Amino acid sequence: MNSDVGLIAVxxxxxxxxxxxxxxxxxxxxxxxxxxxxxxxxxxxxxxxAVVAVLATGAxxxxxxxxxxxxxxxDDPAVVTIDDAGRxxxxxxxxxxxxxxxxxxxxxDVLGAIAVVTTATDATALPGLDELGWPVxxxxxxxxxxxxxxxxxxxxxxxxxxLPAFGPGAAIHLRPPRPEDAVVVTDRTxxxxxxxxxxxxxxxxxxASRGVGADEAQALLEDALAGAGxxxxxxxxxxxxxxxxxxxxxxxxxxxxxVAFVTHPAAALEQxxxxxxxxxxxxxxxxxxxAEAAALxxxxxxxxxxxxxxxxxxxxxxxxxxxxxxxxxxxIGLGPGSPDLLTAAARKELRRAEVLVGLDQYVNQIRHxxxxxxxxVASGLGAEEERAHGAVERARAGHAVALIGSGDAGxxxxxxxxxxxxxxxxxxxxxxxxxxxxxASAVLGAPLGHDHCYLSLSxxxxxxxxxxxxxxxxxxxxxxLVCYNPRSATRNWQLARALLLLSEHRPPDTPIGVVRNATRxxxxxxxxxxxxxxxxxxxxxxxxxxGSSRTRVVGGRMVTPRGYRWTT
Numbered sequence: 001m002n003s004d005v006g007l008i009a010v011x012x013x014x015x016x017x018x019x020x021x022x023x024x025x026x027x028x029x030x031x032x033x034x035x036x037x038x039x040x041x042x043x044x045x046x047x048x049x050a051v052v053a054v055l056a057t058g059a060x061x062x063x064x065x066x067x068x069x070x071x072x073x074x075d076d077p078a079v080v081t082i083d084d085a086g087r088x089x090x091x092x093x094x095x096x097x098x099x100x101x102x103x104x105x106x107x108x109d110v111l112g113a114i115a116v117v118t119t120a121t122d123a124t125a126l127p128g129l130d131e132l133g134w135p136v137x138x139x140x141x142x143x144x145x146x147x148x149x150x151x152x153x154x155x156x157x158x159x160x161x162x163l164p165a166f167g168p169g170a171a172i173h174l175r176p177p178r179p180e181d182a183v184v185v186t187d188r189t190x191x192x193x194x195x196x197x198x199x200x201x202x203x204x205x206x207x208a209s210r211g212v213g214a215d216e217a218q219a220l221l222e223d224a225l226a227g228a229g230x231x232x233x234x235x236x237x238x239x240x241x242x243x244x245x246x247x248x249x250x251x252x253x254x255x256x257x258x259v260a261f262v263t264h265p266a267a268a269l270e271q272x273x274x275x276x277x278x279x280x281x282x283x284x285x286x287x288x289x290x291a292e293a294a295a296l297x298x299x300x301x302x303x304x305x306x307x308x309x310x311x312x313x314x315x316x317x318x319x320x321x322x323x324x325x326x327x328x329x330x331x332i333g334l335g336p337g338s339p340d341l342l343t344a345a346a347r348k349e350l351r352r353a354e355v356l357v358g359l360d361q362y363v364n365q366i367r368h369x370x371x372x373x374x375x376x377v378a379s380g381l382g383a384e385e386e387r388a389h390g391a392v393e394r395a396r397a398g399h400a401v402a403l404i405g406s407g408d409a410g411x412x413x414x415x416x417x418x419x420x421x422x423x424x425x426x427x428x429x430x431x432x433x434x435x436x437x438x439x440a441s442a443v444l445g446a447p448l449g450h451d452h453c454y455l456s457l458s459x460x461x462x463x464x465x466x467x468x469x470x471x472x473x474x475x476x477x478x479x480x481l482v483c484y485n486p487r488s489a490t491r492n493w494q495l496a497r498a499l500l501l502l503s504e505h506r507p508p509d510t511p512i513g514v515v516r517n518a519t520r521x522x523x524x525x526x527x528x529x530x531x532x533x534x535x536x537x538x539x540x541x542x543x544x545x546x547g548s549s550r551t552r553v554v555g556g557r558m559v560t561p562r563g564y565r566w567t568t
Contacts, residue, residue: 005029005103006044007052010037013084014054017111021052024110038063050078050094050103057081057092068093080104082113090116096128109344127164127351127371129183129195135233138195143182154178157185160398161199162328162427165354165373187234187322189226198233203262203304205239205295205319206250207281212315214252220313221253224320228308236323237262239294241269243285249316262299269293272303276310295321300424327395327426331415333408333433334362338519341439342366345431353402357391358414362404388417395426407435412456412484437482440515440543443525445557447513447545452480452560457487457494464494471498475505480551480560483544487535495535495544502546503530511547511558514538527558 005028007018022029030048032040037055041063044051053060060081068076078100079093089108091100101117108115129144130136146153150169156177163172163185177184177191184193187201204221225232237260238250245263254261269287274296277288287293291310298304304321311318330349335341350356350369360378367376377394379387391403391414405413415430422428441448453474459467474481481502487495499512508531515525516539526537530546538544551560 004048005050005052006040006048007031007054008037008040008044009054011054011084013086014082017054017082017084017086018052021107021110042067045077048077050080050098050100052080052082052103052107054082054084054086057090060092064093078103080107082107082111086111087113088116089113096131099131101131105344127166129197132163132197134200135198135231136195137198138193140195143195146182153182154180155183155185156181156193157199159325160327161185161325162395162398162400163354164352164400165371165375167371167373170373187231189229189231198231199325200234200236200259201322201325202230202234202307203237203239203295203298203321203323204235205291205293205297205321206253207240207285207290207294207317208244208247208250209315210247212247212249214249214256216313217249217253217316217318218256220311220316220318221320224308224311224318228320230307230320232257235259237299239264239298241266241285241287241290241294244290260299262294264294264297264301268297268301272296274310275306291317291319295319298323300326302425325398327398328400328429329391329395329418329422329426330400330402330429330431331409331418332402332404332431333410333413333435334366334404334406335434336407336436336439336519337365337517339365341434341519343431343433346433349429349431350402350404352400354400355391355394356402356404357387357394358402358404359387359406362406366404384414385417388414389421392418392421392426395422406433407437407439408433411435411437411454436484436518436543437545439518440482440513440525440545443515443518443523444513444527444545445554445559447480447511447547447551447558447560448482449560449562450480450548450550451477452482452548453477454482454484455498456484457498458485458491459494460491467494468497468501471501475502478505478548478550480548481546483546485540486542486544487538488540495538499530499533499535499546506530506546506549508532510549511551511553513545513547513558514542515545516542518543527553527556 005025007021007029009015009018018031022031032044045067076094076098078098080100080103081090081092089104091104094100104115129140147167153170155170155172160174181193183195185197185199235257238254239262240250242263242265251261266287272293274289274292282288296304296306304323306321308320332346332349347369350366351371355375357377360380363376363378391401395401403414403418409415437454455470510530511527512530512533513527517523551558
């Protein structure tokens, strides 16, 4: 089964929807036209990984029912239906295993529709054991039912993996598995729980003669794993030397397994101490080891533990190494405050987290989006570095951590102190958010239509002498200025001083806009002139935008022309 999405419709409105989806999905999607809708549905069932039909759900079920009965759950594609008005996207089959729930949410985002997801774990915001992206074996339904009922569920792993929260009844134990464990996280085939999750802990290093076939390489790998009692489901990557970057058989094997294909330069491979160096290999590729060295280097270049020394077939070699789990830090921008402006990517990462770290007032904004059982670490104003460092340390300990900030977390927010503290021992995901500057600009009109500068007027971390020098530079360069942290109860003179410096280079009728609590229910805004502006109307919930010499007020809105000829 391939990964394409087959799109089927019969009405003009339905065909318009399929073409919108095809444009959004790109190469993943194929619009299937046929003599009848039934023909398109049957073709999509056999040829595609997902069936998306802009048809009545009942009609789709009637056509596909014989095919469902003839197959098995593990082979079923995802089936999703959409009404002709494009209002509701409903996963019908393969909600977890085939990814229909995820696909429904993605399509709903494209259409501005509602994803009608009815599986129990999604309805209760719990993660499905078969929806983690890891191979899973055992009584998934039974253990999931216990999680849904809030019963105690033991999750055993010998090392901590960055898993999401599984609900208040779930407890993760770092120890060897026991027969009573409900869920066991392991790459070993001699260990099982009621449910066994296969983590991506193994890297197969492979060398090959030119033209090796994928079948031979796969057979060699499977034999090596079987002999060591290791699961094929835990292979995270096929690794080799740069010189083999175009080896079709190895690339095809990685594709079959759905894992990364990683290559390493000869200089890196040569530095790895291996148990079985070979002068024959050195003569062929310039280094004494490919399979063992590549397995040990793995994906991130940090040494693993060699479990399977080099083995060979007629045209290939393989070695297998285990690599320690890497914690995960998601740095998430929540946007300016309105729930409508929180991105789908941010919502997804919030649900992916086991631990949430953030300012207490921002935590309260999104607490309802967290999965049950998520650990929340909230703190008050003025503890930015402590929050950032604490989030990094929890990620280093192997947790899945979400660190939140308002606006975009990389703009005067949490990403900078977190990334200063982080190193390459953890995985970092950054989710952008709509900044306060962009939100305020939209409220005021289009003041950022040409070159502009963001400046914080807070001298808590930057000496005022430096800030003043930057304000003078902005004034002389005739840039629109976006002022963050413009004024507070204790910092009540800096804004007035900055405006005085700007007035030395700009006329008194230069527009200046203030937006307070942009996009929130109590949002307010005003536009006035630089010469008449009263700084005392500004507080820390405000953002100030000072126009350039070319900024105008048109129809009550600030507009900075893009550099084209200005017409009135």
